[in-house]
Amino acid sequence: MTVLKVGFQGVKGAYSEEALIQFFGDTVEPVTHKTFEDVCKALEDDTITYGVLPIENSSTGAITDVYDLLNKYDCYIVGESRVKVNHHLMGIPGSTIEDIKDVYSHPQGFEQSKDYLSGYNWKLIPYYNTAKSAEYVMNQNKKQIAAIASKKAAQIYGLHILANQINSNHQNTTRFVILGKNLTSDNTCNKISVVLSTPHKAGALYHVLKHFAENDINMLKIESRPVGHTPWEYYFYIDFEGNMNDTIIKDALAHMSKDCHHFKLLGNYKKSN
Numbered sequence: 001m002t003v004l005k006v007g008f009q010g011v012k013g014a015y016s017e018e019a020l021i022q023f024f025g026d027t028v029e030p031v032t033h034k035t036f037e038d039v040c041k042a043l044e045d046d047t048i049t050y051g052v053l054p055i056e057n058s059s060t061g062a063i064t065d066v067y068d069l070l071n072k073y074d075c076y077i078v079g080e081s082r083v084k085v086n087h088h089l090m091g092i093p094g095s096t097i098e099d100i101k102d103v104y105s106h107p108q109g110f111e112q113s114k115d116y117l118s119g120y121n122w123k124l125i126p127y128y129n130t131a132k133s134a135e136y137v138m139n140q141n142k143k144q145i146a147a148i149a150s151k152k153a154a155q156i157y158g159l160h161i162l163a164n165q166i167n168s169n170h171q172n173t174t175r176f177v178i179l180g181k182n183l184t185s186d187n188t189c190n191k192i193s194v195v196l197s198t199p200h201k202a203g204a205l206y207h208v209l210k211h212f213a214e215n216d217i218n219m220l221k222i223e224s225r226p227v228g229h230t231p232w233e234y235y236f237y238i239d240f241e242g243n244m245n246d247t248i249i250k251d252a253l254a255h256m257s258k259d260c261h262h263f264k265l266l267g268n269y270k271k272s273n
C-alpha cells in the first residue's frame with residue numbers, strides 16, 4: 001500500500017507537524033521542508049500529495065506569506081486544522097535564564113511572546129521555524145543561546161525548559177490550511193475561500209460583497225494583501241459559509257467573478273471547530 005506524503009515547513013516538533021497529525025492521523029508520511037514556499041513547490045512537482053501551512057494566529061493575525069502563496073501557486077485548500085500553541089523558552093541542559101544572550105525562533109514565536117520578551121534585553125534572531133530553532137540550539141551546545149518552541153520540540157532535541165508558556169495570550173491558537181493540487185468538494189464542506197481583485201473605482205468591492213448580503217451568505221473573514229506590481233491595489237481574500245454545489249452559492253460565485261479583475265476559488269472544505 002502506498003503511503004500518502006504530506007509536506008510541512010520545519011522539522012519534527014514544529015506546530016505544523018502537530019496540525020498535520022491532527023488532520024491526517026499517523027498513517028501518512030510527514031515530509032519536512034525548509035520554507036513555506038518549498039511546500040507549495042513540492043505540491044506543484046507532485047513530490048507530496050498534500051501540504052500543511054499556518055495561515056492565521058488568534059493573537060497576531062494573518063500569516064501574510066502564506067496568503068500570497070495561495071494566490072501564486074496552483075493549489076487549493078482542502079481542509080483546515082487548529083492547534084493550541086504554547087511556546088516555551090528552552091536551552092541546553094545546565095543553562096539558566098541568566099546565561100541567555102541570544103534567542104532563536106520563527107518571527108511568529110517572537111510576536112506571540114512579545115510581552116514576556118519585553119522584560120529582557122536578549123537579541124532576538126529570526127529563524128526558519130520554532131522546532132528548527134530548538135534543533136539549532138541543541139547543535140550549537142552553548143549556554144548563551146535559547147529557542148522559543150513547543151514542549152515536544154524540547155523533548156525531541158533534549159533541551160530543558162527555562163520558562164513555561166511564555167505566549168502573551170493563553171488561548172493562543174494557530175489555524176492551518178491543508179493544501180492539495182485539485183479543487184475538491186463533497187456535501188460535508190461548509191466553508192469557501194476565494195481571492196479576488198476589483199477595478200480601482202468607487203463601489204467596486206461593495207458590488208462584490210453585496211452578493212453575500214443579498215443571498216444571506218455568512219461571511220467569515222476578509223484579509224487584504226497588496227497586488228505588488230501596482231501600488232495601492234489589493235487582493236481580497238474572503239472566507240464565507242457554504243457548499244459550492246448549492247445553487248445559491250454557484251450563482252453568487254458566478255456574479256462575483258464577473259465584477260472582478262482577478263478571481264480564484266481557493267477551496268471548499270470543512271470548517272474546523
Ligand SMILES: O=C(O)C(=O)C[C@]1(C(=O)O)C=C[C@@H](O)C=C1
Pocket residue numbers: 009010013014015016017054057063085106108109128129130131174
Ligand atoms: O510550525 C512552526 O513551528 C513554525 O515555526 C511556524 C509557525 C507560524 O508560522 O505561525 C506555526 C505556528 C505558530 O503560530 C508559530 C510559528
